Amino acid sequence: MKEKIVERVKELLQPLIEERGLKLVDIEYITAGKPVLRIYVYNPEGTSIEDCEWISRRIGALLDIEDLIPVSYILEVSSPGLDRKLKNKEEYEIFKGRDIKIVTKEPIEGKNVFEGILRGLEDSKVVLETEEKTIKIPLESISRANLEFKIGGE
Missing domain, CATH: 3.30.300.70 (RimP-like superfamily, N-terminal)
Known part of the structure; x- marks a missing residue:
């Protein structure tokens, strides 16, 4: 219902x-x-x-x-809010260009927490631009993903 x-x-x-x-x-x-x-x-x-x-x-x-x-x-x-938790794969396209924090279930390249700019979704992988490089994280590996609100480039 x-x-x-x-x-x-x-x-x-x-x-x-x-x-x-x-x-x-x-x-x-x-x-x-x-x-x-x-x-x-x-x-x-x-x-x-x-x-x-x-x-x-x-x-x-x-x-x-x-x-x-x-x-x-x-x-x-x-509105979805400044620090919204992303719930479905469409949101990774909707919020392209926004700051995001992703926590993975298992380490990827030795890390579980990634922060950067969301660049969208490619082949069921979230594309994230970090300070160091661009990384692709499989959707099924994500434990939690939240939009981040940063003031003055913090």
């Missing part, structure tokens, strides 16, 4: 997201307590409150028409 709702919301959102020039990062439907439908959108030029409000008004109206969620729920639309 939850998966069906998330998939249908994704179908309804896609044209709206494209119209606004945004990228859909994630959808969560949480049913514990009062249900919450949480939508994360990303604008490469900087996600604004206006972007979130615009999506919220439009998807809210569509969800009311579709009567997709039969109970009262909370709708939240937000």
Whole structure:
């Protein structure tokens, strides 16, 4: 049921997201307590409150028409956050150019922690530009990957 709702919301959102020039990062439907439908959108030029409000008004109206969620729920639309944990392979393309920290399950070239600039995904490998070199880390080797927010070149 939850998966069906998330998939249908994704179908309804896609044209709206494209119209606004945004990228859909994630959808969560949480049913514990009062249900919450949480939508994360990303604008490469900087996600604004206006972007979130615009999506919220439009998807809210569509969800009311579709009567997709039969109970009262909370709708939240937000940016993914500065230090977001990457959850799916599409996000490695969405957040190209951002600082990232990757922790691997097993050492690669003697290291488990890598920091650098995300350059995308190639053949199921995350391309990371570190201070020393560019490295490709297989997706299945990643334990955790988070966007990093650095102030003033720290």
